[in-house]
Amino acid sequence: MSKIIFINARLEASCFKPGQLLPEDNSLPEIAVAGRSNVGKSSLINALLNTKIAKTGQTPGKTRSINFYNIKIKDTEKSFRLVDLPGYGYAARSKDERNEWQKLISAYISRRENLKLVLHLVDFRHGLLKNDKDLQEWINSYEKNIFVVFTKADKIPKSKWLSTKQSYIKDGLFSCDIPIITSSDKREGVDALSEFIADYLAKN
Numbered sequence: 001m002s003k004i005i006f007i008n009a010r011l012e013a014s015c016f017k018p019g020q021l022l023p024e025d026n027s028l029p030e031i032a033v034a035g036r037s038n039v040g041k042s043s044l045i046n047a048l049l050n051t052k053i054a055k056t057g058q059t060p061g062k063t064r065s066i067n068f069y070n071i072k073i074k075d076t077e078k079s080f081r082l083v084d085l086p087g088y089g090y091a092a093r094s095k096d097e098r099n100e101w102q103k104l105i106s107a108y109i110s111r112r113e114n115l116k117l118v119l120h121l122v123d124f125r126h127g128l129l130k131n132d133k134d135l136q137e138w139i140n141s142y143e144k145n146i147f148v149v150f151t152k153a154d155k156i157p158k159s160k161w162l163s164t165k166q167s168y169i170k171d172g173l174f175s176c177d178i179p180i181i182t183s184s185d186k187r188e189g190v191d192a193l194s195e196f197i198a199d200y201l202a203k204n
């Protein structure tokens with residue numbers, strides 16, 4: 001039985017331009033979700049929220065907005081925002097689009113007091129890629145905390161999970177805590193991630 005702790009999820013806003021970003025609300029800490037296009041961000045958000053609120057399997061690179069989801073934590077008075085950042089690293093994207101992407105994400109990450117943590121989603125099959133490393137350095141430069149979540153783990157035999165995780169760390173992938181390995185398809189690691197987020201919010 002899965003343990004659903006995130007309830008009443010609703011999309012608060014989809015923002016395409018820096019000027020559209022939602023004002024901060026001190027009662028609503030924010031957890032952002034970042035990762036390459038197609039890494040499985042929308043699928044994981046849906047698994048966490050137990051809804052189909054986020055559109056999945058879209059043309060890679062199509063989601064260019066920052067989406068703010070308002071979520072209540074079950075059996076508490078607390079709510080938070082899960083903030084879906086547009087995916088990066090889609091090769092066919094033009095330079096102009098890349099600049100727009102960077103401007104929008106910078107505007108968000110660079111001055112967001114309520115942003116407590118960035119979940120960095122990393123495809124468990126690919127090994128450490130340069131643009132994942134670049135993203136980490138960039139988030140670090142804004143002094144934001146990063147936690148790694150591996151996705152699509154159903155594509156790797158379980159017997160290899162530990163060594164695969166260790167090789168990412170050895171290659172220099174940074175995470176503020178032991179990364180969680182997930183599969184949205186098989187609902188693996190999703191409850192562990194929900195608990196991690198709820199604990200993190202309670203402590204930070």
Ligand SMILES: Nc1nc2c(ncn2[C@@H]2O[C@H](COP(=O)(O)OP(=O)(O)O)[C@@H](O)[C@H]2O)c(=O)[nH]1
Nearest residue numbers: 037038039040041042043056057152183184185
């Ligand atoms: N095998 C497998 N495929 C997945 C998983 N999560 C997502 N996918 C697939 O990966 C593709 C991209 O997923 P999506 O959630 O839209 O990625 P996003 O672009 O990062 O939001 C879709 O075809 C999904 O069905 C997973 O846990 N396992």
Ligand SMILES: [Mg+2]
Nearest residue numbers: 041042055063
């Ligand atoms: Mg998506």
